[in-house]
């Protein structure tokens with residue numbers, strides 16, 4: 547299947563000579579949720595802005611929905627909805643008018659039923675006759691999303707969609723994104739909340755200093771780079787780690803009441819079984835145990851600080 551977005555050898559040098567993207571290659575499939583993660587200044591917004599035709603590329607090529615973003619700009623742009631990072635909705639217009647107008651900008655004929663659906667999905671229906679400037683920040687953000695969806699785009703970009711929004715709105719947005727995906731929309735989101743990528747994304751791309759350093763299915767990424775930790779609370783205090791255990795990646799807590807064993811998620815549980823057997827042989831008893839997997843956040847921090 548042809549990818550919905552194809553980025554080939556993309557470079558961007560800004561006018562002041564700063565190279566924000568260095569030979570980026572990336573393919574995004576139809577109907578997937580792709581999360582682009584990277585520290586501040588990594589090039590996320592630059593990449594999105596080029597795909598959406600807001601910033602000119604310096605080198606390379608990009609297609610969206612099969613259309614070249616330069617040679618077939620209108621068609622490519624029509625296939626894309628963009629929710630930018632900044633709210634620019636200080637408008638005297640009503641919600642209904644602003645969202646309907648957005649649709650018109652893409653040369654689409656009016657479709658009140660679609661606008662109604664979008665407003666209802668985003669819990670904006672009650673506010674449809676309110677002026678945008680009178681809405682709260684969270685509601686304004688919903689309006690931005692409604693505008694991006696007004697022309698029924700096949701691809702939706704969400705640049706930091708939940709920056710500064712409350713937990714309730716964040717949950718609503720996740721719900722909405724899932725619904726859109728069910729309808730076959732391709733979704734690309736950038737986020738600082740790694741929890742968001744962990745919750746939502748099918749695949750994750752990590753960008754650093756203008757280069758994509760990794761693209762992987764989320765589940766594979768977590769099992770490939772993740773670590774697991776087993777903690778055992780001991781019945782009685784240990785003075786020091788017994789010699790039999792020093793070969794393992796195992797630590798004794800300072801108070802001597804806890805053993806902490808760290809292992810790769812990929813590794814089989816063999817190490818755990820061996821450890822528990824050894825403890826049995828040594829007569830070390832424990833009263834409780836827990837395991838924990840590292841989060842995407844820990845994996846991400848490990849990656850970008852390498």
Ligand SMILES: Nc1ncnc2c1ncn2[C@@H]1O[C@H](COP(=O)(O)OP(=O)(O)OP(=O)(O)O)[C@@H](O)[C@H]1O
Nearest residue numbers: 560562564566584585586587588589590591592593
């Ligand atoms: N118009 C511009 N002229 C010169 N440099 C720019 C311009 N726009 C962005 N940059 C630089 O390009 C780099 C990438 O910026 P970009 O906004 O793409 O990063 P980002 O990954 O989206 O960061 P953030 O998470 O902070 O939004 C930064 O170092 C930024 O200062």
